[in-house]
Amino acid sequence: MVVNRIGPVSCAKIVGLLYAILGLITGAIISVLSATLGYVPGREVGNPFLGVAAVVLFPVAYGVTGFLMTLVVAWLYNALAGLVGGVEIDVR
Numbered sequence: 001m002v003v004n005r006i007g008p009v010s011c012a013k014i015v016g017l018l019y020a021i022l023g024l025i026t027g028a029i030i031s032v033l034s035a036t037l038g039y040v041p042g043r044e045v046g047n048p049f050l051g052v053a054a055v056v057l058f059p060v061a062y063g064v065t066g067f068l069m070t071l072v073v074a075w076l077y078n079a080l081a082g083l084v085g086g087v088e089i090d091v092r
Contacts, residue, residue, distance in 0.1 A: 004086040008074035012067045019066025020059045027058030 034051030081087070 001089045001091050002086045003089060004081055005078050006074045008071050008078070011074045012071040015070040016063045016067030020063030023059035023062030024055070026062070027054040027056070030054035030058065 031051035031054050034054065
């Protein structure tokens, strides 16, 4: 089996969603760290906005970046696959 073409938009949608999920997980970790590090004795209480913003901004930023980069890479793959014949996959 040879993969001659990848649908750039469909591939980018899947990867964009995967990156958005990764961003949500990362944002949640940053949020928890931001919330808990403010209560460390001897440390000045920080701004909790970073933690709240991380849960919203990280998934959006990761998702948009993943979508755009995958769109470009899939387009490049299609252009190069026309020159070299695609990727051969052995399916059993």
